[in-house]
Amino acid sequence: MLVALILALLGVLLLAPPLSTNARTPALAAGVCMGMGAVVLSGRLSLFDMVTGLWAQDAATDFAQLVALAATVLAITLQRDRPHDAVPPGALVLAAAGACALASATHAATAIAGEALLAVALGIMLRAAGQELAGLVWTCGVGIAATLAGAGVLMWVTHGAALDRIAIGAGASPRGPLLAGVGVLLCVGLSPFTLLLPGGVWLGRSRRIPAALLGWILSVLPIAGTIPCWRLTRSLHDLEAVIGSEWRSVLAALAVISLCASTWQALRQRCLRRLWCWLGIGNASLFAFGLAAGAPGAHVEAALAGHACASLIAHAGAGAVLTMAEGWWGGNTRLQRFVGLGQRNAFLGVALGGFLGLLSAIPFTAGFFPKLHLMLAGQRGGLTWLVVPMALGLTWVGLVALRTARVLFHVKEKGRAEPLVGSPGLTLLVGLLGCAALGLGVRPLTVAWGY
Amino acid sequence: MSFPVLSLLIGLPLLTALCVAAAPRRWCRWVAVGGSVLGLGLGLWAFLDIERDSAADLQAAYEASGGILERALDRAGLSDPDTREVMRDLLRGQEPESEEVRDALEALAGVRTALLRRREVVQLGQPPVEVERAEQGLLLARARVAELTASFESLRLDLREFRRVAYGVQRRGFRRIEYRAWIPQLGVSYFLALDGLSAALVCLTQLIALLVIGGVRRGNHVRRQCVLLLCLQAGLLGVFLSLDAVLLFNFWVLSLLPAYLMVATGRGGPERAGAALRFVIPHALSSVGLLVALGALALHAPDGPSFNLLALAEVAAREGISPELQRLAFVGLFVGCAVRLPLVPLHGWIGALQEHASAPASAMVQGAFVKTGVFGLLRFTWPLCPDVVTSPGVVTALGVVAGVTVVFAGLTSLGRRRLSRLLTSLTILHGGLFVFALVSLTPASLAGGLLLSVTHGIAAAGVCMALGMLRRRGVERLPHCAGLAHSAPRLALVTSGLFLTLALVPGGGAFVGGLLALYGSWQSGLIEPWIAPWVIAGLLMSPAAVYLLLQRFWARGGDLPRGELRAAEASVITPALVLSVFLGLHPRLLLDGVHTWLHGFLQLLTD
Incomplete structure (x- = not known):
């Protein structure tokens, strides 16, 4: 919580006029985020968090905070070349604060507070990007209300008090299984920050989000939004003797429907940024599937951590390439523009195709083993009937990525095309992310079990 | 472990692809041809050497599995040379995961407890402070025993792998084994080996790759065509050499990607994009069935999840997999291979591909890619579902x-x-x-x-x-x-x-x-x-x-x-x-x- 508090203060400071117009503000914001990352790594702030009682500083929180901070630094770096339409770094830091708060919340009230902070920061960022806010305000409002209602239902069913300490009191509701399903559906499905459909539809409908910001949203929000749900469902798993296990099927089915629906939307897109956005929403639904499949002993947390890393790499990499493309073509990222990119800059063509492919389960990359682990956990947990459509959905994602790769390597005309030169810094970043994707594909235990 | 010839066989095309990507355009084809000639030579050597005396390979297999044993002893914290020797003697028997091993572990824990008890008895005549200390020591020792027992659990996990490798290799006559535990928690390993079937198909792939690369026409796309061809070759070789289902599935899918890109972006007919889509969709969908079937079989292995194809085949042969599961798995596995073979009515992709793809792409697909279907039927579909077939x-x-x-x-x-x-x-x-x-x-x-x-x-x-x-x-x-x-x-x-x-x-x-x-x-x-x-x-x-x-x-x-x-x-x-x-x-x-x-x-x- 202290991390979130410091970041929030800094975010407000950076949004104030003297600092928000200063050219060195991005560097300052990135530096502070890195410093906070080091603090999280060293674990020095955990004492304060444990004292407050309503927040937790455990491995999951550390992980989410590190991902949020890393994504924030990346997003600030990616925008370096486009100062005219960049999102204010202060807003990004504020959003990181919201994500950190949400990830460390252990009570429904603190989770809602984190969500509210995140919603405000997102509003500022999207407004700066020229996005109409009416839809966001409506969706976030409904989503937060639904989360609150869902948490309330679950607490009533289980007579519990906190997300990670739910206890069955005397005379638990006889309609437990049904209500538990409804509660989880409200809590997870309608939350705007798990990016699960229908709660995450606001992102799919947003049209003017720059690639750097979109990368941040896609990599941070699902993790921050999923961790409170993970605390909740971990308790529900322990209570299955009383409340039944139907909620798992409901949640897994919702995740699979969300995956397939968003991939279908991705297939219809003619703009690469929006295609990526829908693929990212589909990819986020695997977190919810993991929550449903994560029976005790399945070690599904390891798979979720690996999946989160793969998402971060994929979204940061795709964001970097698309940021370069926005620079080349004045913000236009229509798919037609990318025809023959592989011929004009083979490295970036391969990288973009690879990063989109990472969202499916391409072998020997960071995306494969977490998804395999989730599938096996689902099979072990009796969700085989949902594992098959999930695998088909992932195959569909792979086909969309392959179709995009074909466009990238399609040869428009004979002869040598004019080469496109990317920014050296971003190209280096793309290379490093590519190495990380391959490295985690070959040594998946580095993140999944080492944390 | 002896020299990793099989890893080299798979890695050589990838290395050549990197060289081709970096070489000047006029040298691309020659670099690719050079790499393919080397690969063919290696493949032929492996094939002609397959029927030699198996003693050396058996020794290599034991060395590989012995490596697992040594690592397991390290992880269990058994640094004392005498204890290690005793454990080695016990575990190198015919049945390393037998009751004796468990008894040995329990006896070890028992010996430690007895030692502590004796020390406690000796101290009975001492003042109360000393007795309290002794009790604390006892508690600490018990904690150590508990810790040791936990370590032995992981030791047993590793020994299970040891048994799987050594037993399967011994029984089925595999050569040039390369084994490393990859994700033990999921039962996934990096397991390559060569037998007559894989050696024949490896030689076939290398030969066809050489012919096809030799036939790539000079022009704008020579570099891309050669790189994709070499990646496809590496994927196919990986399929033919893998003995772990997940590793095999990785290569199985990996071979699909360059094949798709070769068809879609090569110098074929005007409808090549559609042909590529018709090619990739049935293959990708059938791969899902394959993965789900392999996953279901792996989860039902009696010793915990294992994707080791040899161990799974042994389990299936000993009627360790229920007929219902075998039937369901057979459908997934057979369809996955039948699409590649191709059999009626799953043959729709091949006509469009042959008509619209470029000559190198169709040659590689018809000559070598299709053979993965043959291999799949022989390597896992039939052995894993013996009752059904x-x-x-x-x-x-x-x-x-x-x-x-x-x-x-x-x-x-x-x-x-x-x-x-x-x-x-x-x-x-x-x-x-x-x-x-x-x-x-x-x-x-x-x-x-x-x-x-x-x-x-x-x-x-x-x-x-x-x-x-x-x-x-x-x-x-x-x-x-x-x-x-x-x-x-x-x-x-x-x-x-x-x-x-x-x-x-x-x-x-x-x-x-x-x-x-x-x-x-x-x-x-x-x-x-x-x-x-x-x-x-x-x-x-x-x-x-x-x-x-x-x-x-x-x-x-x-x-x-x-x-x-x-x-x-x-x-x-x-x-x-x-x-x-x-x-x-x-x-x-x-x-x-x-x-x-x-x-x-x-x-x-x-x-």
Whole structure:
């Protein structure tokens, strides 16, 4: 919580006029985020968090905070070349604060507070990007209300008090299984920050989000939004003797429907940024599937951590390439523009195709083993009937990525095309992310079990 | 571990691809050819060496598994040399995961507890403070024992792998084992090994890759074509050498991606994008079934999840997998392989691909990629579902599928007006005949099926390259072929020879293979007798279709001249013809190499 508090203060400071117009503000914001990352790594702030009682500083929180901070630094770096339409770094830091708060919340009230902070920061960022806010305000409002209602239902069913300490009191509701399903559906499905459909539809409908910001949203929000749900469902798993296990099927089915629906939307897109956005929403639904499949002993947390890393790499990499493309073509990222990119800059063509492919389960990359682990956990947990459509959905994602790769390597005309030169810094970043994707594909235990 | 030849075999094409990507454009093809020649040499060496004395390899297998043992002892915190020696002696027995090991572990814990108790008794006469200290010491020792027990749990996990590797290797006669635990929690390992089956298919892949790379035309896309070809080659080699289901599945999917990109972005027909999509969609969907089936089997392994194909086959052979699960898994595995083979009605992709893809892409797909279906049936579908594949109902059903495929292919070959479509029909026919041979489960039929398959790979790749040459000369449909033998006699001769080999005409390896397959099926008596006449009728239709083609070649007329076969072109397709004829004249070259594998395979299924 202290991390979130410091970041929030800094975010407000950076949004104030003297600092928000200063050219060195991005560097300052990135530096502070890195410093906070080091603090999280060293674990020095955990004492304060444990004292407050309503927040937790455990491995999951550390992980989410590190991902949020890393994504924030990346997003600030990616925008370096486009100062005219960049999102204010202060807003990004504020959003990181919201994500950190949400990830460390252990009570429904603190989770809602984190969500509210995140919603405000997102509003500022999207407004700066020229996005109409009416839809966001409506969706976030409904989503937060639904989360609150869902948490309330679950607490009533289980007579519990906190997300990670739910206890069955005397005379638990006889309609437990049904209500538990409804509660989880409200809590997870309608939350705007798990990016699960229908709660995450606001992102799919947003049209003017720059690639750097979109990368941040896609990599941070699902993790921050999923961790409170993970605390909740971990308790529900322990209570299955009383409340039944139907909620798992409901949640897994919702995740699979969300995956397939968003991939279908991705297939219809003619703009690469929006295609990526829908693929990212589909990819986020695997977190919810993991929550449903994560029976005790399945070690599904390891798979979720690996999946989160793969998402971060994929979204940061795709964001970097698309940021370069926005620079080349004045913000236009229509798919037609990318025809023959592989011929004009083979490295970036391969990288973009690879990063989109990472969202499916391409072998020997960071995306494969977490998804395999989730599938096996689902099979072990009796969700085989949902594992098959999930695998088909992932195959569909792979086909969309392959179709995009074909466009990238399609040869428009004979002869040598004019080469496109990317920014050296971003190209280096793309290379490093590519190495990380391959490295985690070959040594998946580095993140999944080492944390 | 000895020198990792198999990893090198897979890695060499990838390394060559990197060199090709970095080389100047005019050197690209030569770099690729050089890498392929090296790969072919390695593959041939491995194949010809496969039947040598197995003592060295057995030793290597024990060394590999011994490495697991040493690591396990390290992780268990047993640093004392004497204790390690005792554990080694105990664990190197025939059954390392037996009750004795558990007893040994429990005894070890018991000894420690007894020592502490004795110390406690000695201290009985001491003042209360000392007694309290002793009790604390006892508590600490108990904690240590508990810790040791936890370590032994992980030791047992590793020993399970030890047993799986050593036992499977010993029983099935694999060579050049490369084993490393990859994700022990999921039962996934990096497990490569070579047997007769994989060695034959590795050589085939290397040979076809060399021919195809040699036939890539100079131009703008030579670098990309070579890189994709080499990546595809690496993926296929990985499939043929993997003995872990997850590793195999990784390569299985990995081989699909470059194949798709080769078809979609190569120099094919205008509809190549659609053909690529028709190619990739059924393969990707069938891969899902394959993965789910493998996952279900792996989770039902009695010792916890394991993707080790040898261990799973042993479990299945000992009736450790329920018939219901085997039936469900068989559907997933068989469909996954049948799409690749291809069998009717899952053959839709191959026609479009052959018509619209570039010659190198279709040669690689028809010659080598299709063989992954053959390999999948032999490596995991049959061994993992032994009860299903030997049950009379399934045998009859598969015989009918094979018969329908052969008759369908024979009939369609008679009506084809395009050369590429004729080749497609012949490929489908070979797939059907292979399944017919496989269902019979006799040494003759299996040897025949494999010979048929290898010969088809070589000849089909040659025909694809020849069709590319003909396409450049304006010959795509049957009417265009009129008089080709007069304007380009050498090209017509080689193309005719390759087509005749594919049509199972005497003289080629496919003829011997087909004959053996039919003989083996008759010998086994497993298949219903009414299916065989249909298969023979289908087989007789394909030579008729090819004779019609030859008639066109040698007819008078047509638009002359078309250009004779150049030396560079001849160097690509002539070796294919020579080899497929040589396999017909000297089939023992292949059959001797697969002898041990064949008997191990049949023993596994019929024991």
